[in-house]
Amino acid sequence: MSKRKNPSDDNNLNSDFCDFLMELAEYEKNVSRNVHKYNAYRKAASVLATHSKRIESGDEAKKLSGIGDKISKKIDEFLQTGKLRKLENIHQDEDAQAINTLTRVTGVGPVKAAEFVRNGIKSIEDLRNNIDKLTHHQTIGVRYFEDFEKKIPRKEIQDIEGKLKNLIKNLDPEFTVTICGSYRRGKRESGDIDALVTHPSLKINEKKKKHEAKLMKSLVDALKGLVTDVISIGDTKFMYYCAILYFTGSDVFNKTMRAHALDKGFTLNEYALRPVGVTGVPGEPVQISSEEDVFDYIDYPYKTPEERNM
DNA sequence: CAGACTGCGCATCTCT
DNA sequence: AGAGATGCGC
DNA sequence: GTCTG
Numbered sequence: 226m227s228k229r230k231n232p233s234d235d236n237n238l239n240s241d242f243c244d245f246l247m248e249l250a251e252y253e254k255n256v257s258r259n260v261h262k263y264n265a266y267r268k269a270a271s272v273l274a275t276h277s278k279r280i281e282s283g284d285e286a287k288k289l290s291g292i293g294d295k296i297s298k299k300i301d302e303f304l305q306t307g308k309l310r311k312l313e314n315i316h317q318d319e320d321a322q323a324i325n326t327l328t329r330v331t332g333v334g335p336v337k338a339a340e341f342v343r344n345g346i347k348s349i350e351d352l353r354n355n356i357d358k359l360t361h362h363q364t365i366g367v368r369y370f371e372d373f374e375k376k377i378p379r380k381e382i383q384d385i386e387g388k389l390k391n392l393i394k395n396l397d398p399e400f401t402v403t404i405c406g407s408y409r410r411g412k413r414e415s416g417d418i419d420a421l422v423t424h425p426s427l428k429i430n431e432k433k434k435k436h437e438a439k440l441m442k443s444l445v446d447a448l449k450g451l452v453t454d455v456i457s458i459g460d461t462k463f464m465y466y467c468a469i470l471y472f473t474g475s476d477v478f479n480k481t482m483r484a485h486a487l488d489k490g491f492t493l494n495e496y497a498l499r500p501v502g503v504t505g506v507p508g509e510p511v512q513i514s515s516e517e518d519v520f521d522y523i524d525y526p527y528k529t530p531e532e533r534n535m
Numbered sequence: 536c537a538g539a540c541t542g543c544g545c546a547t548c549t550c551t
Numbered sequence: 552a553g554a555g556a557t558g559c560g561c
Numbered sequence: 562g563t564c565t566g
Binding site for chain 1: 539540541542543544545546547
Binding site: 249253259261262263264265266268269290291292293294295296 | 562563564
């Protein structure tokens with residue numbers, strides 16, 4: 226549920242560059258509605274963040290994958306003047322700033338934010354005064370706006386993990402619960418809590434739709450004591466180990482691993498690992514019975530969750 | 536120089 | 552009402 | 562915006 230990422234963390238020698246690149250990324254996504262530029266800027270910020278040397282010039286930066294002419298020039302401008310004219314202009318654009326603010330509410334994207342601003346709704350407070358114009362999702366986003374932007378301490382997640390497991394065990398002891406995400410990677414705090422729940426009867430394929438639906442419903446009902454609001458309810462079921470791998474991340478690690486899978490003639494997503502035929506058409510999913518299995522199949526050295534912080 | 540950049544489930548809107 | 556499209560989040 | 566074919 227976390228909307229913000231931060232390549233400008235710990236010992237990052239290029240954090241000032243990362244900051245303005247991330248700001249440009251947000252602008253492209255929220256205001257220009259160009260998610261590809263957004264990703265391009267984020268990739269550039271990410272590669273600079275993991276670079277072990279302080280970048281001294283645009284030319285030097287340009288050697289890195291993901292940084293081309295335009296960002297190279299921006300780095301030079303920032304090095305010379307300490308700021309970016311493009312960013313200064315954006316700061317002065319009140320509508321752009323308003324759109325950026327509104328998209329921080331979960332459920333409000335670039336299109337809805339622009340529409341709100343067009344209709345004079347330009348702040349979180351404005352949203353709170355127009356609850357009747359919000360979807361269920363957006364209402365929750367506004368109600369917990371401040372909370373959603375806070376990080377969750379590991380200790381707190383451990384508490385919730387305990388309560389969740391206890392609750393679910395009482396419902397049906399065969400349920401298993403795994404908290405994935407950055408928590409599983411050992412981080413001290415997380416932006417959200419990704420809980421993956423499975424039940425043996427869901428693994429026995431098909432012919433169980435009714436039972437499955439009943440289980441899901443009883444699960445959701447049981448969670449009512451712990452969960453205060455429900456944004457959406459689905460009945461999706463996926464291959465457990467691929468899901469646990471995917472939801473543990475990090476996203477950069479996932480991208481690396483998927484690329485490696487392709488090299489080895491497989492396609493990997495959150496549902497399954499499938500061989501890619503010569504025609505390029507994916508075949509039937511490979512039988513997986515552990516996370517390690519996935520690594521084995523694509524001949525990729527096993528990494529513990531803690532080693533997946535990339 | 537043109538096209539890719541993951542793509543899918545859910546909620547909600549729009550069309551018929 | 553039902554099919555399809557759109558916005559959104561991940 | 563950057564990379565690839």
